[in-house]
Amino acid sequence: MNAALKICQLNYDAKLPPPVSEHDDQRKWLESAAEQLVCGTDVTWKRRVGLVQKVTAAEFATHLQLHLNQRQIDGLDDRDSFAKLVISSAVGSGSDCRTHAKYLLGSDRLIERLEEIAADLLRPHAADAAAAHREEAEDDVDGEP
Numbered sequence: 001m002n003a004a005l006k007i008c009q010l011n012y013d014a015k016l017p018p019p020v021s022e023h024d025d026q027r028k029w030l031e032s033a034a035e036q037l038v039c040g041t042d043v044t045w046k047r048r049v050g051l052v053q054k055v056t057a058a059e060f061a062t063h064l065q066l067h068l069n070q071r072q073i074d075g076l077d078d079r080d081s082f083a084k085l086v087i088s089s090a091v092g093s094g095s096d097c098r099t100h101a102k103y104l105l106g107s108d109r110l111i112e113r114l115e116e117i118a119a120d121l122l123r124p125h126a127a128d129a130a131a132a133h134r135e136e137a138e139d140d141v142d143g144e145p
Contacts, residue, residue, distance in 0.1 A: 025130035033129065034118035038111065043122065045129040048139075053129070055122055063121045064114070068104055077104060 033043040037060040046052045071077060081100040088096035098110065107113040122129075 025134060026126040029130045029133060030119045030122055030126050031115070033122050034115040037118040037122070038114045043129075045125075045132040047128065047132045048135050053125065053132075055125065060118055060121055064117055067117055071104065071106065076106060079103065 033055070036043050037055065037057055040057045042054055042056045044052055044054045068077075068082070072082065081103045085097060085100040085104065088094075088100060101110055102108050105113045105117075
């Protein structure tokens with residue numbers, strides 16, 4: 001009887017999804033939240049006990065501006081791409097805008113680089129936000145609001 005019970009338990013366990021680590025939860029939250037910020041959407045989360053927390057698209061814009069300013073201070077904008085970006089956007093040259101944006105960010109992968117910068121801003125909140133997400137999932141399973 002004990003052997004049959006063990007076999008049943010093993011079969012049941014094999015059907016369960018693999019456990020998700022807290023680190024994996026945080027990584028997934030960071031990826032999703034960074035994408036939201038780059039798309040101009042605020043990121044919010046709330047723990048069971050506590051206030052709603054938020055990182056806004058405006059805060060991301062400020063963070064990005066500081067990042068780009070530092071690159072200029074460090075001498076990494078030696079061809080006046082900030083000015084050329086403004087001129088290109090004013091006269092409607094989209095390809096020039098992308099060229100200058102790539103240069104300012106120091107990467108040919110614009111979206112990925114923006115998401116990396118957004119993740120830097122969000123990283124201090126990842127553990128708390130991932131915990132909030134797990135709590136929300138637990139509440140959904142338990143049938144609570």
